[in-house]
Amino acid sequence: MQPIACQRHRFAIPGDVHYLNCAYMAPLADTVVEAVERGARRKQRPWEVRPEHFFSLSEHFRERAAAIIGTPGDNLAIVPSVSYGLAIAARNLPFASGQQIVTLADQFPSNVYPWRELAAGKGGEVVTVRREAGACWSEAVLDAIGPDTAIVALPHCHWADGRKVDLEAVGRKAREHGAALVLDLTQSLGAMPIDFAAVQPDFAVAACYKWLFGPYGIGILYADPKYLDGTPIENNWINRGGSEDFARLVDYRDDFQPGARRFDMGEKSNPPLLEGASAAIDFLLEFGVEAIAETLGRETCSIAKEAGELGLKSAGLETRANHFLALEFPDGVPDGLTDRLAEKNVLVSLRGNSLRVTPHLYNTPEDRAALIAALRPD
Structure with a gap:
């Protein structure tokens, strides 16, 4: 696969x-x-905003998100943040006293706090997995899953060191x-391929402002079909049946x-966020996630090789994600160091x-x- 040409001219x-x-x-x-x-200008002329616009923009974004994830749009909700999406997951997953929730050591806080609260409230336990030096996370996670495990809450790659988890296993x-x-x-989403049909997550969430190249304040929540009759964490008008008819909202x-859609956030019909996030996904789809991952892998390997000549160490692609490089x-x-850089x-x-x-x-x-x-010593 040929690497993607530099796109600097588009930024x-x-x-x-x-x-x-x-x-x-x-x-x-x-x-x-x-x-x-363009989305902000819609609010500049509110007399041109019609009831159908409250739905058409969000459905277009849902369609674009479905294209990059590879799952039907009906399985996706529009959320403002990872913490919002994980709160939905925590509310809808069964969990009983004595059960365990498996997480990674030093995992990003948004994927830790809801599980600590759930475990504390139900008399369960959060099991924090630690990996061996130089290893990826998969073996340690697999060893931690057992008869008492109710929830496994993970990333695809660790946010600090980029080391991977074999999500299919x-x-x-x-x-x-x-x-x-x-x-x-x-x-990882947008920079690292994932096969939802093979992994079969119950819930998955991603904020759009990192590797999905979108604005801050919007994200995507995937829910397995078995949860599509679940309970939202808020009661907003637009998620209810028949909300397209503004004359009958009462x-x-x-x-x-x-x-x-029952899990969608309130005020989801925000044109600047929806139109921006849709355009961002279109930018990624122009190249495809596999090609992006391949190109970024070549770049991080080049950086790793040159940094290695300075005495810095890093993990190889067998243990880390293509788009992440942690220099030790x-x-x-x-x-x-970062100030000098x-x-x-x-x-x-x-x-x-x-x-x-x-x-x-x-x-x-x-x-x-x-x-x-x-990085070169003075």
Whole structure:
């Protein structure tokens, strides 16, 4: 597969800015900014906003999200954040006293707090999995799943070090023990292929502002069909049956819009967010997730090779995601490293004991050269 050509020309990134930090927040492509502005202008002329617009924009976004996930749109809800989506999962999954919830050590907090609360409220336990040095997470997770496991709550790759979880293997073992699989895909969806039919998650959620290249404040929740008669965490008018008819909104109804729409957030019909997030997914679909992953894998491997010549260590693609690179320093991270890098317009993140480097299609060979030059000892 040929690597995707650099797309820097489609972003407003100055030539002297070396932004290698997509895992922190993706920059908006020009087409996404245009879509956000187009959506904002709708509110500028509210007399042109018709009742059907409250539904058509959200359904278009749902359709685009379904295309990148590879699942029917009826299985998807529009949510404002990962924490919102996980609250829906926690409300609808069975959990009893004495049961366990499996999570990763140092997992992102949004995929920890709801499970701590659920376990504490029901008399259960959160089991925190730790991996062996140099290993991926899969073996440790598989060892932790047993007869008392009710929920396995994981990412596809760890947000700090990028090391992978074999979700297909984990999904199989979870099902063997009757446990639910809940995924936070914020750090992988859009950059790392996932086969929902093979993994079979019960719920999966992703915020759009990282690898999905969309605005902040909107995300996607997947719900397995067996939960589509579940209980939302809020009671808003637009999710109820018949809400398309504005003249009959006070004919209160107990039924919901079909599929996962019952879980949609209130005020989901937000044109700047919906149009921006749809345009962002269109940008990714132009290339395809597999091609993006392949291209990013080549880039992170190039960075790893050059950083290795400076004495920095990193995991290979057999254990880490293609789009994530964690650089480890033999004597620990030097004090003030990220500040010194930022002074040279090299933008990366410090996570734990490693430097997280996460490039994307907008990065150039000059960005990689600037990073390596800035890491070189004085």
